[in-house]
Amino acid sequence: MTHAAYVAAGYGLTAGAVGAYVIWVLRRERVLSARMGGNAAAAGADSVAARTPVDSAGADR
Amino acid sequence: MTRTSVEGVERGGGMVRVLGAATALMMAVTVLLALVVSPAEINQGDSVRLLYLHVPTAWLALYLSFGVTSLASALYLWPRTRSRLWDMVAGASAEIGVLFLGLTLAVGSIWGRPTWGVWWTWDPRLTTTAVLMVAYLGYLAVRTVPGDPEVTARRAAVVALAAFVDVPLIHQSVEWWRSQHQPASILDDSRLLDPQITGLMGLTLLVSVVAFTLLYAWLMCHRVRVANLERTAGGEDLARAMVERHAEAETAGRL
Numbered sequence: 628m629t630h631a632a633y634v635a636a637g638y639g640l641t642a643g644a645v646g647a648y649v650i651w652v653l654r655r656e657r658v659l660s661a662r663m664g665g666n667a668a669a670a671g672a673d674s675v676a677a678r679t680p681v682d683s684a685g686a687d688r
Numbered sequence: 689m690t691r692t693s694v695e696g697v698e699r700g701g702g703m704v705r706v707l708g709a710a711t712a713l714m715m716a717v718t719v720l721l722a723l724v725v726s727p728a729e730i731n732q733g734d735s736v737r738l739l740y741l742h743v744p745t746a747w748l749a750l751y752l753s754f755g756v757t758s759l760a761s762a763l764y765l766w767p768r769t770r771s772r773l774w775d776m777v778a779g780a781s782a783e784i785g786v787l788f789l790g791l792t793l794a795v796g797s798i799w800g801r802p803t804w805g806v807w808w809t810w811d812p813r814l815t816t817t818a819v820l821m822v823a824y825l826g827y828l829a830v831r832t833v834p835g836d837p838e839v840t841a842r843r844a845a846v847v848a849l850a851a852f853v854d855v856p857l858i859h860q861s862v863e864w865w866r867s868q869h870q871p872a873s874i875l876d877d878s879r880l881l882d883p884q885i886t887g888l889m890g891l892t893l894l895v896s897v898v899a900f901t902l903l904y905a906w907l908m909c910h911r912v913r914v915a916n917l918e919r920t921a922g923g924e925d926l927a928r929a930m931v932e933r934h935a936e937a938e939t940a941g942r943l
Contacts, residue, residue, distance in 0.1 A: 630734035630802055637738045637798045638723070641745070641791055645903070648787055652910050659917035 704909045711906045714899035721892040729889070738799040740892050744900035746792040750817075750855055752904055753785025754824065758852040761845035772919065773912075775841040778848055779831050780911035784904060786824050793817060804868065812861040813869035816854060823851035 722740040729736035760778035763769040796814070797807050808814065827847045833840055862871045885893055 628802070633798050633802050634723075634734055634737045637741055637795045638719075640794055640798070641741050644787065644791055649907070652907065652914055656910055656914045656917065659914065659921055662921060663917060 704906065707902065707906045707909065711899065711902040714895065714902055718892070718896045718899045721888075721895055726888050726892040732803055735799055735802045736889070738795055740896045742792060742795045742799060743893060744896045745788045745795065747897055748900045748904050749785045749787075749789035749792055750820070750858060752901065753781045753788065754820075754848075754852055754855060756781040756908075757785060757824075757827075757848050761848040764841060764845045765849075772841075775845070776912050776915040776919070777908075778845065779828075780908055780915055782824055782827055782848065784907050784911065786821070786828060788900075788904075789817070789821050789824070793821065809868060811868045812865040813858065813867050816858045816861050820851065820854045820858060823847075823854060827851055 718740065722737050726737065726740070728734045757778045760774040760781065764771070764774040764778065793814075800809075801807050827844060830844045830847050831840065833843075861867060862869050
């Protein structure tokens with residue numbers, strides 16, 4: 628192997644590993660943020676339902 | 689400070705984006721300097737370009753990441769400063785540190801093959817660094833042990849502080865023992881004001897260290913935010929499970 632090949636291997640490995648980690652962190656952040664946003668929306672909907680006179684329990688009665 | 693500090697993690701999105709842009713710019717300048725502008729070294733040839741990765745990743749992992757992990761762990765263990773934020777900071781920093789310590793070892797090994805003729809040797813510097821890698825992998829494993837989060841965080845903080853004892857040993861290993869690894873070029877008492885790397889090579893190394901330091905800061909912002917979201921999501925999952933169990937119990941009571 629030439630020195631250039633070792634250099635390419637080193638830079639390629641570093642770029643690959645750092646890139647993969649960055650993608651994993653950003654994707655996880657986006658998924659969790661969306662999930663928390665969805666939960667917040669659901670919680671908001673629940674609180675609206677709780678204030679509404681006809682809720683699911685009322686419908687059963 | 690607990691609640692305010694953790695909520696502070698969620699703010700500052702604009703600053704993080706600016707930090708990300710600065711990191712990308714500095715990384716591009718580093719690659720340009722390291723691969724195009726900087727000359728080959730008279731003995732090492734082109735493989736010297738690997739040192740513009742090896743040294744900054746070592747700085748990032750050994751001193752910056754594990755230093756922050758140790759400081760945050762100490763702040764968590766100290767009753768007056770105990771906060772979940774410090775535990776999250778310690779965990780995030782250690783995870784980044786392990787990634788970059790792995791890269792330090794791997795890139796060092798790739799550099800060693802054309803320069804020393806071997807991929808690996810049980811040299812004091814290399815061996816103590818490998819021990820540190822295992823120690824912080826153990827730290828990350830301790831963090832995943834199920835149980836009371838407070839107890840797990842306390843145990844992890846103790847392991848982090850114990851593991852950090854190896855860092856000064858690594859730093860001094862090239863001075864205390866017969867080592868194939870060269871002594872420090874910059875971070876040494878006698879060489880701090882008279883660095884052994886100058887000119888374009890010194891500039892490239894300096895720019896690379898700054899770029900990797902910015903990368904660490906940017907990664908920390910995102911990783912701590914992820915840790916905070918995971919903690920909140922975990923708490924919500926627990927609350928939802930408790931509500932479901934209560935509902936099941938009430939249904940069973942009616943029957």
